[in-house]
Amino acid sequence: MIFDRTFTEGWIRRFGDSVLATEPELTELDQQAGDGDFGANLGAGLTLAVRALDRDRSAGEGAGAARVPLDITATVFLDEVGGTSGPLFGLLFQELAVSAEDTAPVLTTPGLAAGTEAGLAAVRRVGEAAPGDKTLIDALAPAAEALRRCPADLTPDQALVTAAEGAWGGVRETAHLRARRGRASYLGDRVSGVADPGAVGIALLFASADGTVTELAPLLAERAEEERRP
Amino acid sequence: MIFDRTFTEGWIRRFGDSVLATEPELTELDQQAGDGDFGANLGAGLTLAVRALDRDRSAGEGAGAARVPLDITATVFLDEVGGTSGPLFGLLFQELAVSAEDTAPVLTTPGLAAGTEAGLAAVRRVGEAAPGDKTLIDALAPAAEALRRCPADLTPDQALVTAAEGAWGGVRETAHLRARRGRASYLGDRVSGVADPGAVGIALLFASADGTVTELAPLLAERAEEERRP
Amino acid sequence: MASYFARESESLVSDALDGFALAHRGLVEHNVEHGHVRALRGSPERRVALLSGGGSGHEPLHIGFVGAGMLDAACPGRVFASPHNRQIFEASRAVARADGVLHIVKNYTGDRINFAIAAERLAHQGIPCARVLIDDDLASDSEDIAVGRRGTGATVLVEKILGAAADTGLGLAELADLGASLTSRCRSIAAASAAHTAPGNGLPAFEIPANYLEFGVGIHGERADRSIVHEPLDALVERMTDTLLNALEPPAGASVIALVNGLGSITRLEMYAITRELGQLLDARGVHLARSLVGDYVTALDMRGFSLTLLLVVEEEIALFDAPVHTAAWRW
Amino acid sequence: MASYFARESESLVSDALDGFALAHRGLVEHNVEHGHVRALRGSPERRVALLSGGGSGHEPLHIGFVGAGMLDAACPGRVFASPHNRQIFEASRAVARADGVLHIVKNYTGDRINFAIAAERLAHQGIPCARVLIDDDLASDSEDIAVGRRGTGATVLVEKILGAAADTGLGLAELADLGASLTSRCRSIAAASAAHTAPGNGLPAFEIPANYLEFGVGIHGERADRSIVHEPLDALVERMTDTLLNALEPPAGASVIALVNGLGSITRLEMYAITRELGQLLDARGVHLARSLVGDYVTALDMRGFSLTLLLVVEEEIALFDAPVHTAAWRW
């Protein structure tokens, strides 16, 4: 398997499918913790991104470049998507694209790790939230951590599976956190027990490298089961 | 009798006495035709003028000048008196003073006629009312007319009696007029039968050259009696 | 004194004049004894001083337009009340130049009488004086109203252009003629959706039902003679612009200076949205919008409304409009 | 759309921008595609472009301060809503100078995030970018409010002084430092007697009982955290001035620049009366009022209130404040 443009484009498209498949659940999470538009914001962003990928005629030149679909998605999220989360996702895609560029024409695990790390740093600079504030950082940070630990010879697809596991772990943690940034912060304790929708979005991104996620409940519930174990 | 400063000062002081004696009646007239402050405006003006005459120390220089009391009164009315009528009286005094100056140190009948004529012109320029508009012009115009007709050798005190007769005639006419200028104009027909207070003030001025007026009713009623004659 | 910010409602005007003099020290002087605001740095070339005045509550008019290139002095009265003739007389004496003083007077009975009395007194002192009477408000243009059209927004444009003309050294009669000519080519119309707050009791001076506008308000918080349904802005500005153009009858290709004037509490967003509609309409009507002035220039305390003023101009007048000006409220 | 004058409430901001560009053609250009207003005649000496932006409804802030001597561009959002990062990004790219672009950002979460994202994007393009965060509002100075003090009136003073400093050819880091230093010496406090009219329904955004004031309002029509009885102006201005001086702790004989700012519908009479009280209090407290700026500079639509801003300054900063400026809303 070559981790070229076809791979990253497939990844984004599957992410789009995951978001569309789970949009009602995402909406419900943001209704409990925020203003209920997260599913719509992310869904709209991916619809636009997929449309931009469809339209893209750059396939001819530098065809193999893994960077291109990430760049296109970054621009769409930065330019067109509303809500707090939209442009933050855009920043992550922008950093992933830069790191892919550094390792062009194919994606590498160290490149993915560096891009995710840089994306996390950008989101932290911009959003001024810290881990534990119950934001998408709580999924992005463990994903970056997982990628950092991956051996250099692990293939990017396998690395992304590891990242997704880290992210889901982080998502489940958010259910126990009290929000301190963003809209959810005004609601205080009323939202404890509910996972952060933005964090779920991040986990969906990493999980979609491998296939399409169609249901959130099992992924959010896992931890509860773990906890029930003696 | 010399028509010097003593004469004009006495005239103003008697005018003051007349206004104070008839102030309630003046107030009532302006209550019927306007906002009820005419008696207070004119009374306050004369109180200030008399006080200024008391204070005046120019008696030494040019002592005989008939002009001085008229000038002092003009300045007080122009500077200190409110309402529409106050400054209009001031203009009249100002023109009387100028004409007295032209014939200094004593008042003459032609000077009085010229001053009243000039005062009427100034009031017309400033107030932009015409005879018949039910304003003080309707007393001032016949007074000026009467003075104009006086023979040059008639003494000023006699001329002023003639002027007062003309003014009272004009006042009584105003009762039949419909107001077209000033506040009374908004009231339309509701004030027919009531004389114009400003016109009464003018008549009081000329009448006070001769003595003090203490009652208005007979002067306002005369015409009605005349009309009752067959 | 419910909603005005004041020590007491009686002291508002005099306190404001103190604060104005403080904020603009070096530019103006407030003569407390004689009740006028005077420019400290005038234009040396002027042969005629320009003086205006009227009730307070219309700020920045007139005090805000005292300074180089506009007024030599302004006489503020109490809120919505004419200044006393003595204020006008003393101010005129203080600022009169070699060729006298020109009074710029809004057409209201009280202002007319007090300026006219001051003019009589000036004449007695041998000081040449002439008057420009501003009467631009079309809502008061009616056979029934003997006193004539009210003076409103045109005042500012006339003060500006006459100020620049005076700085070229024109004489009294020439300035008075120019003023009369400008006034004859200048008309205004105003609309409001809420009355001003009455300084005495803090309540709206009158009620306008929701979804209605008063069409043809003046600047003293009086009701208009017509209430209309609150229509979208494009329709309203068209109604107003056509009212103005019908009265002005601009020849083909004529140039106008427009004043889009807030009456107190409309937002600049609204004023600029109005400017957009006006610009499009003038375009469509073949009238050239040479200059536009947008903001609070002649207010009626905090009335929620605006006025539109159009002045038909020739090239030289545009140059006079563009000439430098340095006052508290207008500077370029 | 009860009482706003608009075609429809959604088009108010974009219509206003059209009208703004029309009224000030030659001075500014409205880039409709990218959503910014840009100066047509900048200062050639500048090495760093100054850019600001934020929600609309605060006019003249920010668009009114685009021009020579102040901002190179401004990005207006919808009413009370942050501009999109793309607007900021595109505007920054369009105006950036050799030494980059300085963002002047009022401290509100949305503005912070959008400006920060634009900054990330600029960094990716190799365009140097720094930020001055304005956080002057003392009413939001509390341990409980993690997001920090809101940015209000200081914005105008900082934009003016930084504009003049940029024209002397300062670099990006120097300007950012000066901005941070100015901000640290600048505090504001606001009071209101009536809320703004909500653009959506034409009703007051909230009710303030007669004879009460909201003490500590922001500029987005939010209530203050305190209601107080409507007190006479001298008492109110003393309360506000002392709040400011307690926070600023001016050294003996310090100089300040004061901004007496109308929030939308208070009259100039009131603003100047406020200026009088402020002047007297500063005198009594031994603080030198070097300059004062009185008028509507940072509004909250048509809120009936005002803010006071004091900036501690040194001589050179006063000279920068006095430097020429040519924008729609500030010119000298």
Ligand SMILES: Nc1ncnc2c1ncn2[C@@H]1O[C@H](COP(=O)(O)OP(=O)(O)O)[C@@H](O)[C@H]1O
């Ligand atoms: N300061 C922040 N830093 C990082 N992520 C944040 C921040 N504020 C909010 N978020 C994320 O954004 C998500 C909400 O996104 P969205 O619904 O699009 O935004 P909004 O709150 O503007 O409606 C939250 O679940 C959280 O993960």
Ligand SMILES: Nc1ncnc2c1ncn2[C@@H]1O[C@H](COP(=O)(O)OP(=O)(O)O)[C@@H](O)[C@H]1O
């Ligand atoms: N335009 C005018 N020209 C001449 N006299 C006038 C004019 N308007 C009003 N007056 C006179 O003023 C008198 C009222 O004076 P006063 O009560 O002092 O004024 P106000 O109407 O301001 O209360 C009227 O009775 C009338 O004689």
Ligand SMILES: [Mg+2]
């Ligand atoms: Mg949301």
Ligand SMILES: [Mg+2]
């Ligand atoms: Mg949202």
Ligand SMILES: [Mg+2]
């Ligand atoms: Mg009266």
Ligand SMILES: [Mg+2]
């Ligand atoms: Mg009266």
